[in-house]
Amino acid sequence: MNNNSAQPHQYSIWPKDPAAHLFEVRLTVAHPDAAGQVFAMPAWIPGSYMIRDYAKHVVTARAESDGRDVSLRKLDKSRWQADPTERELTLVMEVYAHDESVRGAHLDQTHAFFNGTCVFPAVVGQEDAPCTVNIRAPDKPVGKHWRVATSMNRSGAEQYGFGTYATSDYAELIDHPVEIGELSIGEFDVSGIPHAIAIRGHTRVDMARLCHDLQTICEHHQSFLGAPNDLDRYLFLLNAPGSGYGGLEHRWSSALICGRDNLPARGDEGVSDEYRTFLGLVSHEYFHLWNVKRMKPAVFTPYDLSQESHTNLLWVFEGVTSYYDDLGLVRSGLIDVDSYLELLGQTITRVVRSGGRRKQSVAESSFDAWTKFYKQDANATNAIISYYAKGALIALSLDLKLRSETDGAVSLDDVMRVAWQRWGESGAGMPEDGFEQLCAEVSGLDLEDFFDATVRGTGELPLEALLKTHGIEYHLRRSAGGKDKGGKAGDADSLPKVWLGAVLASRGDKSVFQAVHNEGPAEQAGVSPGDELVALDGLRISGAGCESRTRRYHPGDKSDITVFRGDELISLRLQWAEAPADTCYLLSDNEADSATNSRRNLWLSQV
Numbered sequence: 001m002n003n004n005s006a007q008p009h010q011y012s013i014w015p016k017d018p019a020a021h022l023f024e025v026r027l028t029v030a031h032p033d034a035a036g037q038v039f040a041m042p043a044w045i046p047g048s049y050m051i052r053d054y055a056k057h058v059v060t061a062r063a064e065s066d067g068r069d070v071s072l073r074k075l076d077k078s079r080w081q082a083d084p085t086e087r088e089l090t091l092v093m094e095v096y097a098h099d100e101s102v103r104g105a106h107l108d109q110t111h112a113f114f115n116g117t118c119v120f121p122a123v124v125g126q127e128d129a130p131c132t133v134n135i136r137a138p139d140k141p142v143g144k145h146w147r148v149a150t151s152m153n154r155s156g157a158e159q160y161g162f163g164t165y166a167t168s169d170y171a172e173l174i175d176h177p178v179e180i181g182e183l184s185i186g187e188f189d190v191s192g193i194p195h196a197i198a199i200r201g202h203t204r205v206d207m208a209r210l211c212h213d214l215q216t217i218c219e220h221h222q223s224f225l226g227a228p229n230d231l232d233r234y235l236f237l238l239n240a241p242g243s244g245y246g247g248l249e250h251r252w253s254s255a256l257i258c259g260r261d262n263l264p265a266r267g268d269e270g271v272s273d274e275y276r277t278f279l280g281l282v283s284h285e286y287f288h289l290w291n292v293k294r295m296k297p298a299v300f301t302p303y304d305l306s307q308e309s310h311t312n313l314l315w316v317f318e319g320v321t322s323y324y325d326d327l328g329l330v331r332s333g334l335i336d337v338d339s340y341l342e343l344l345g346q347t348i349t350r351v352v353r354s355g356g357r358r359k360q361s362v363a364e365s366s367f368d369a370w371t372k373f374y375k376q377d378a379n380a381t382n383a384i385i386s387y388y389a390k391g392a393l394i395a396l397s398l399d400l401k402l403r404s405e406t407d408g409a410v411s412l413d414d415v416m417r418v419a420w421q422r423w424g425e426s427g428a429g430m431p432e433d434g435f436e437q438l439c440a441e442v443s444g445l446d447l448e449d450f451f452d453a454t455v456r457g458t459g460e461l462p463l464e465a466l467l468k469t470h471g472i473e474y475h476l477r478r479s480a481g482g483k484d485k486g487g488k489a490g491d492a493d494s495l496p497k498v499w500l501g502a503v504l505a506s507r508g509d510k511s512v513f514q515a516v517h518n519e520g521p522a523e524q525a526g527v528s529p530g531d532e533l534v535a536l537d538g539l540r541i542s543g544a545g546c547e548s549r550t551r552r553y554h555p556g557d558k559s560d561i562t563v564f565r566g567d568e569l570i571s572l573r574l575q576w577a578e579a580p581a582d583t584c585y586l587l588s589d590n591e592a593d594s595a596t597n598s599r600r601n602l603w604l605s606q607v
Ligand code: ZN
Pocket: 284, 288, 317, 318, 321
């Protein structure tokens, strides 16, 4: 609409009161809307598909122009409108920041972290204008040694320093999370593009090894899909507290959380399970810089951050990314084949244990992410399926199917490369039927039945047969107990023969039924989620004790089970049932012929 867009919106953010977790945010608009400028806070953050209403953390908001107050009124839950003014207009807000997740904003005496979605309002109607941000230092002595880590371009600020940064528009402004604190920084190069990791936390990490491993992952993904034209830098922001886990992707950075002891210390050798999980997270978020940050569903171009944006395709953007995250680790040599098969076995186990896979397709799971996957209740295991885990297994099935039915001529890698050329660099969004059409186009195969059954339907995936074509044996066994995530063969003789059909969780010194599986013994006995397990056959029992006691029963045996529901003691009669074979492990087929072996090697090493 206007010819003022060359004039940048000037934002500033200041950790005003770390003890009270308050940022002060200022926004000066040179040419406000003559009808009264509207400002809007996002209702959600791209990559995390839930309405979060970030405006609720705005404690106070006022406006001024030329040193005089300008009236500001709230239009709805996320928007304010200032009275018309002909001069430049400044909005001043105090924003509460006490959410230490990758989706939030957090400020205390130890550090500051924020996503732009949490602190920066949009100038409605002028979202395309460039922005500057002055990131101001807190009062000393709180932030005496604090540095600033962000992938935003500097516009006067020193590297890792406070001062002014700049973005080309509002969408970019909110795509650069910022970490401020005492940081350990490692830097490395990937095909001439500067990369860095900034870590907050007392990690005592082996930084040289960490940088080497991250570089290996980044190089692998870049050689797979090619560096995007606008990828001129990349930053991993890592918050490493005592415990925690999470990641959120951005175009030039990602925000990660992992427990500090999951990172390798100097002298550590090998890849621990925890470090492997962290490397998988890094691999996942970096793969997203292609798959969802640049190539994205058409409904996300551009994002409508005022309300839910429904797509059936999250399984492509999260599931395919989840497939390639661990696959990238084995293909780049960071983990060996057995380690990869263990991870794959764990993913299969998660899906097999979700009864919800029979109720919800991944297309539905994608569409309803906002109210179901992101708002899981105790019935989630019975009602929904993860578009991450099942999406990854659909990607695996598709990859192996394309490879075996085209005699190795076409793989999912080829589909992804063409997808990237078509919808990535161009910025054109992927239509809802785009991925399926492309798979057929690139492979020349009729895949309609496959997509009907696996993506739109709730059929079982043909994993056993497909893995066999690539020299992998698929096995299912009973679970060894609550800590058994699958992926390993286990000792068949020691596995419990019966199960409760429920998930028990420790809450303090209590054992509480967290989830109850449909048609399992616990449900049939009348156990509800939330019930506290008190006794089994007249003996007081805990969750761990229940697991070891379980080994004394056989299918068909009956027990008295006593629970507290609220403060009411309830006695129930339970009949033990045979434990299902819901735990997967995969083994290399040592007797596979050489053609099969070479198919397997191509799959696990090729990029
Ligand atoms: Zn993801």
